[in-house]
Amino acid sequence: MASAVITGTLQGQSDEVATDGTQTVIITLTDAEWETEGNFNIGATGVRDDVWNSLLSDKSEAKGWNAAVRAAVIEPNNADIVRNSATVVTVTIPDETFFGSGQKLDYDITNDENLTVTIPDGALSAIQPDIVATPTIRLRAARHRQNAGTHTQVKDLI
Secondary structure, eight states: EEEEESSOOTTOBBBBTTTTSOEEEEEEEEOOOOOHHHTTTTTTTTTHHHHHHHHEESSOOTOOOIIIITTTSSSGGGGEEEEOOOEEEEEEEETTTTTTOOOOOOOOSOOOOEEEEOOGGGGSSSSOOEEEOOEEEEEETTTTTTTTTTTTTOOOOO
C-alpha cells in the first residue's frame, strides 16, 4: 500500500513564521510516484493545484490556514511547488506579501492548527486511493496571542 511522509521546516512553526517565504513541506512517497514531470509542471492547474490544495487545516478560523493562506493562493504558481524526483515534491510556502497587487496574506490564528496532507490520485502517476501523509503539520498561534484575554489581571490593593 502506498504511503507518504511529511518532512520540511513548516512543522511546529508559528503563524508569524509560517508565511515568511522560507518554510517548506517535503512530501515523500513510498510505493507510489508523482505524475510525470511533463504533466506535473503544466501551467497553474492540474497536479500543482492538487498538491497545494492537499494542505488542509482541521480548523476554520477566519484568518486561519484555509481562509487566509490556502484560499488566497488561487494560483499555485504563487507557491513554489517542485517535483524533485518521481517520489519527492517540495512545497515552499509563499511569503505573506507575495501578491503583486500589494495585498498581504492575513494569516493570524488564535489557536493552534493541524494541517493534513491528503494526496489525490490525480497527482499520482497511477490510479489508486488518496494517500493521507503522516505526520500532520502542527502550526502554532503566536504565543503573545494564544488564549488572549483569559489571564486575570492582578492589582495592588493598598
